[in-house]
Amino acid sequence: MISIVKHSFSGGDILARRFRAMRAPEAAAIVASLNLDAQRWSLDPSEEVFPQATTTHPAQLLLSGIVGEVRLLSHGRRQIMMLRLPGDVLTPVGGDTLMSLTAVRVSDASSLLTRFGNWSAEDRPLREAWMASSRTDLAILRDQVVRLGRMSAAERVGHLLLETHERLAQVGLATDNGFPLPLTQETISDIVGLSVVHLNRTLQSLKHDGLVQAGRGYVTLPDRPRLAAMAGYVSRFPMPWRPAERRSETRQTSARYAQAS
Amino acid sequence: MISIVKHSFSGGDILARRFRAMRAPEAAAIVASLNLDAQRWSLDPSEEVFPQATTTHPAQLLLSGIVGEVRLLSHGRRQIMMLRLPGDVLTPVGGDTLMSLTAVRVSDASSLLTRFGNWSAEDRPLREAWMASSRTDLAILRDQVVRLGRMSAAERVGHLLLETHERLAQVGLATDNGFPLPLTQETISDIVGLSVVHLNRTLQSLKHDGLVQAGRGYVTLPDRPRLAAMAGYVSRFPMPWRPAERRSETRQTSARYAQAS
């Protein structure tokens, strides 16, 4: 398993990167000036981020690795609501468990949280960036509902990979069409609500169609437009990391997936 | 189709009811004193609540009827993220459509929205009640993810009905074990991510097991504890509308659904 980054960003750096991508340069400037690295520590895979309602560090900035909001149910079933990627601010969530899915590094971000709630004029850009980020989170969660409720296995997987690519690209952790994803297929299956076996077969089918390459913790999406058409993917980001698509592949939307009321 | 309420609550009334159930009596008092009925109007079924980004009335209080956050996808597929019930405050959501699922009455609540964002001391209870309510909304959305991702058809339906019962009970629109639900089976199937046909069969199976009665727009849950055990339902509310369960049916949890890691 390849770790998601070899060298470490500073906490302020990765968040600033993100706010800049969100077109909130003022918030980025504020955040870059903050010391978000005073307290940092690591977690092994499968550790709780907020063990037993520990009120110390009510907010943490995810520096590297992947965290998931996990719910366990009877019969050993497990559902992962949503992935938390580097640059995300982690906060305890009632009912579910925030669990590291890989090795993870975090830093204390409680100072950040208090400033998000600050109603002062100087922190206004910060607050607004935070709110915009929360809105995006919500949109991602709703996309997850649609994936699980109404999409086929192939669509679910393609959609999730495209979304993850965009989220990582936003913080500079993805190339044009690839990104590290050091998760086991079992973990991914618990995101998309499939069995491991069927996820495996779905991945192979996508590979066979030339839509996805995956292995050794790294994912490549050789033809994002085609994959997006297949999965009905719509970006939740103002696509800041690339102004526009060059290729005119819009018409490649195969009839099979054309909009039909 | 039975309308969800014959007589109308005043807008302030229904919201106050809700805040009281949330143990936020101060917020309830503030809200009860507001005039939230200045502008009210009705919608027919299948109308958009916020047509074409109309910025007039950026927030509306749902007085009666049911609204859904709907996403349409290719092949005529449809997913309803979440039901909006009387007492909910409606706000435009990016990407999806807020659509009336029954006849609906709403009132303008933009004044309410501005006060929710007020950072003054006197509006603090209001703001906190609003935030608590938003947290509950999020929890409900996460429950929806789990339903769709990892639950069987019967569990999905039972879970949804229990949740809806609690939400309606909170605003005084449910009896001890029944509530109006004037939705088509097709609509319900688009919430729980099943085909109409299979939803129908699932409902019949639940009826046969004595867990659900449904028909003519009204649902009865004769044995909520047993249904909750079957569906793995956990309340997202501080159960203010009933201090404790009388019956000691906890052990009725059949082995088939016992917790297993």
Added chain:
DNA sequence: CGGGACGTTGAAATACGTCAAACGCGGTGG
């Protein structure tokens, strides 16, 4: 007495889950 929307039913197709075994691979210890 239609007509339309909604509910119900059956038969056949299929997508997905389960079970169990084998495979590959990096790591560890002899």
Added chain:
DNA sequence: CCACCGCGTTTGACGTATTTCAACGTCCCG
């Protein structure tokens, strides 16, 4: 260096939950 282990991936065969299609029933309303 090889043998072995553990973990994750892959494969096959089979079972089942759910979908699809198509028909029929029912209720309500004009």
